[in-house]
Amino acid sequence: MDIFLNALWDILQPASVMLMFLGVAVGIVFGSIPGLSAAMAIALFLPITFTMGPNAGMTLLVSLYIGAISGGLISAVLLNIPGTPSSIATCFDGAPMARQGEAGKALGVGIVFSFLGGLLAFTALIFIAPPLAKFTLRFSPIEYFAITVFALTMIASLASGSMVKGLLSGMIGLLLATVGVSPIDGARRFTLDIDNLTSGFDLLPYLIGLFAITEVLIAAEQFSADKHVEPLALKKIKGFGFTLAEFFAQKWNLLRSSLIGLFIGILPGIGGSTSSILAYIAAKKQSKYPEKFGTGIMDGVVASESANNATIGGALIPLLALGIPGDGVTAMMLGGFLIHGLTPGPLLFKTSAEFVYGIFAACLVANMIMLILEFFGLRIYIKLLKVPKYILLPIIVVMCVVGAFSVNNRMFDAESILLFGLIGYLMYKAKLPLAPAVLSFILCPLIETNLRRGLMLTEGSFLAFFAKPIALFFLVTAIVALIVPLVRTFRSHRAKAAGTTKTPVG
Amino acid sequence: MSDLNHLNKSVLSLCVLAAVGVAGPGAALAKDYPAKPIELIVPAGAGGSTDLSARVFAKHAQKKFGKPVVIVNIKGAGGYTGSKTVYDSAPDGYKVLYTHAGIVTNNVTNTAPYSYDGFKVGPTVIEDPSLALFVGGQSGMKTLGDLIAKAKAEPGKLKTATEYGAFTYFMLLKLQKEQGIQLNLVDVGGDADKTVALLGGHVDVMPKVYLGTEDYIDAGDFTVLGVAQAKRAPNAPKVPTFKETGIDFEYHEYPFTIFFQKDTPQAVIDAWIKIAQEVAADPTYQKDVEKLGMVPVYKSPEEAAKNFAAMQAEFVELAKEKAEVAGQK
Structure with missing residues (x-):
């Protein structure tokens, strides 16, 4: 504990607090601008941290990470465009809230629950990182396969309204995700002899196109139709815009979503975008009023934002306890360790305790700074809504192109956002939900890779997958999740057919 | 500047x-x-x-x-x-x-x-030059000789972490060919994934550079069998070469x-x-x-x-x- 208090004291020195304010603020900017992501902010600042001391460097990276992940909610709420991939699910209810004049409340809810989700996960990181990290070692490709298949079946729950449309959207995601060389054996699929297609489509350009470009196209259509686009009405807000009673009504939602975020964060490779969508689905399923999800209720924002910030704490656990990075961001942090001559691994807690506790302290303080900065920023952000769309949207398109390019430094990614924008626009016209296309795009490569790796481990036996308890649990749950709605639909159709003499539906 | x-x-x-x-x-x-x-x-x-x-x-x-x-x-x-x-x-x-x-x-x-x-x-x-072979600390294997003996006793059974078509994959192919053994080559991904696979007991053998394994060797989780070089690697001076342990196997x-x-x-x-x-x-x-x-x-x-x-x-x-x-x- 002494070590921790010392670390906290070091972090609270003026110079390091300044650094953290800077980091969080820059992170928020990167997070809130569609096209620029947390990973980009960190990639940009990584070389600068090489010239700092290890503690200052890590403090800066942690601040950027926390700022960026929470900043994503701003454009998700105000523009219906996720600022980072992690804030996709925040759009689902955040944007409808804004349309109803509750932008301030949606932001306030997002900010506070980002903070709380982060706080819960950092507490877990500080107190139970080693046992949690050990738990992840039980996950072989077989368990990953089971978990990702389970997550994919959740598409059914995202398909609000028509199941067929949900599945269709999911198929589009799967199809686009299979473009490029296949995992493991490197066979070319759907590359049409175009070299740029060899490495497939990247997640970020895909999301930018699907959300941002589509949104711009829709807005453009409204202009050309010469409709008067009314600026969104704004209700005055006090504090964070919600009452204590409303806050306490979310306590289970907060806990559940944070745990989902933490759990997904600990498992390397899945990431914040999946965790926030899964938390959103879980909140909807557990809710007494699932039909209200998507119409603009704070429950949806709470679920998404507490989960994606909890994922940060989760992702740091295997990094610090095992020296294993869970995503692109933590991989870059690992690089930061190495540059400073720190050996990542299970003994880091012993050999460099001051450094590890410094990161813990930085997480807690940066989380606090995020809350403060965004509380004061809130009133500025909502002014964005007053900016005419014909000024705002072109700027956003430029940022999107820049962001898509800088993912992998090639023009092809920037060009591909137009294709995805078109696909997103057509999907909007056909009233297909976007979320299943996103989830399936993210999960498809994970499922395929882990299936093939799992089959190598079991020497080709599918049956052996069911011999593993964790995998068995998730596979059975997935099967149940698929069958139950089918049975229900079948029964209701039969009931309808029996109850009416007219032609049966379906 | x-x-x-x-x-x-x-x-x-x-x-x-x-x-x-x-x-x-x-x-x-x-x-x-x-x-x-x-x-x-x-x-x-x-x-x-x-x-x-x-x-x-x-x-x-x-x-x-x-x-x-x-x-x-x-x-x-x-x-x-x-x-x-x-x-x-x-x-x-x-x-x-x-x-x-x-x-x-x-x-x-x-x-x-x-x-x-x-x-x-x-x-x-x-x-x-520190590309080495690692096995679990409890596996009983101490040298490349032990590994070869085990692979000969149970051909195709030792699960060996690799990434198909990558540098370590060809190392394992070479090892199999030169020593006349058959391993079960399993694609698990990059260095971080390999470390998880060996730590979690999902595989028996892992080829990897020395960096990042020292803690696990000290803690007894991993045993390092040697580096595939003619001389000890300057960045892993404690690890013997395979030749020192009695098996002549070199790689790049x-x-x-x-x-x-x-x-x-x-x-x-x-x-x-x-x-x-x-x-x-x-x-x-x-x-x-x-x-x-x-x-x-x-x-x-x-x-x-x-x-x-x-x-x-x-x-x-x-x-x-x-x-x-x-x-x-």
Whole structure:
């Protein structure tokens, strides 16, 4: 504990607090601008941290990470465009809230629950990182396969309204995700002899196109139709815009979503975008009023934002306890360790305790700074809504192109956002939900890779997958999740057919 | 000022729309080289060993060049997307490739239509000779001899972590061929995934560089069987060579090397040779590389090309035999 208090004291020195304010603020900017992501902010600042001391460097990276992940909610709420991939699910209810004049409340809810989700996960990181990290070692490709298949079946729950449309959207995601060389054996699929297609489509350009470009196209259509686009009405807000009673009504939602975020964060490779969508689905399923999800209720924002910030704490656990990075961001942090001559691994807690506790302290303080900065920023952000769309949207398109390019430094990614924008626009016209296309795009490569790796481990036996308890649990749950709605639909159709003499539906 | 130079990467990435316009025809004459910032293309994501070693090299090289050397990460298709960028670039020395044996394995596995000889080979500037074999601490195996005996007792049973078609994959193929054993080669992914797989007991054997394993060896989770080199690796001096433990098995080191578009003028390559020699002699560079757990070197383009040619011949042979074995099944 002494070590921790010392670390906290070091972090609270003026110079390091300044650094953290800077980091969080820059992170928020990167997070809130569609096209620029947390990973980009960190990639940009990584070389600068090489010239700092290890503690200052890590403090800066942690601040950027926390700022960026929470900043994503701003454009998700105000523009219906996720600022980072992690804030996709925040759009689902955040944007409808804004349309109803509750932008301030949606932001306030997002900010506070980002903070709380982060706080819960950092507490877990500080107190139970080693046992949690050990738990992840039980996950072989077989368990990953089971978990990702389970997550994919959740598409059914995202398909609000028509199941067929949900599945269709999911198929589009799967199809686009299979473009490029296949995992493991490197066979070319759907590359049409175009070299740029060899490495497939990247997640970020895909999301930018699907959300941002589509949104711009829709807005453009409204202009050309010469409709008067009314600026969104704004209700005055006090504090964070919600009452204590409303806050306490979310306590289970907060806990559940944070745990989902933490759990997904600990498992390397899945990431914040999946965790926030899964938390959103879980909140909807557990809710007494699932039909209200998507119409603009704070429950949806709470679920998404507490989960994606909890994922940060989760992702740091295997990094610090095992020296294993869970995503692109933590991989870059690992690089930061190495540059400073720190050996990542299970003994880091012993050999460099001051450094590890410094990161813990930085997480807690940066989380606090995020809350403060965004509380004061809130009133500025909502002014964005007053900016005419014909000024705002072109700027956003430029940022999107820049962001898509800088993912992998090639023009092809920037060009591909137009294709995805078109696909997103057509999907909007056909009233297909976007979320299943996103989830399936993210999960498809994970499922395929882990299936093939799992089959190598079991020497080709599918049956052996069911011999593993964790995998068995998730596979059975997935099967149940698929069958139950089918049975229900079948029964209701039969009931309808029996109850009416007219032609049966379906 | 060097901070500002680091920032150039970012500035360049962000202002690339402008840069695309600049990088057109009218490239500077070779004798004035470099007249503008050089892009060092790293065909891998930020944060990995290729990226970090490239950054350290670039940091020192740009001081000597007097112009920024900007790291540009272009990942995808096992490195092909990045190498293709340089392959297709203008032969003016402003887009230069920094990569290792992946340039050969990409060709042998039919991902890339060209190999190392699709480029002008430059000097090798960093090496990692610490590629070793690891087993679980409780496995009872202490040496490569134990592993071979176990593999002979149960052919095809020892689960061995690899990444199909990568550098370590050919190491394992070579081991199988030379020692007449059959392992169960399982693709688990990159270094981090391999470490998890061995820690979690999902595999029995793991080939990996020494960096990042020391803690696990000390804690008794891993046993290291040896490095596949003629001499002990300077970055893993405690680990014996396989030869010391009684089995004659050698493989290559990771050779981080500079490559140029095929028609690049010799004057440009000579400029890089001079810089690489100066950088290699710089003690602060040596210290920076050692911090990364790697070895600073200078190997001339001729030596480097010979090394890559040897890998090419060996990997093609191994891949052919592997295909024949698979065909017989």
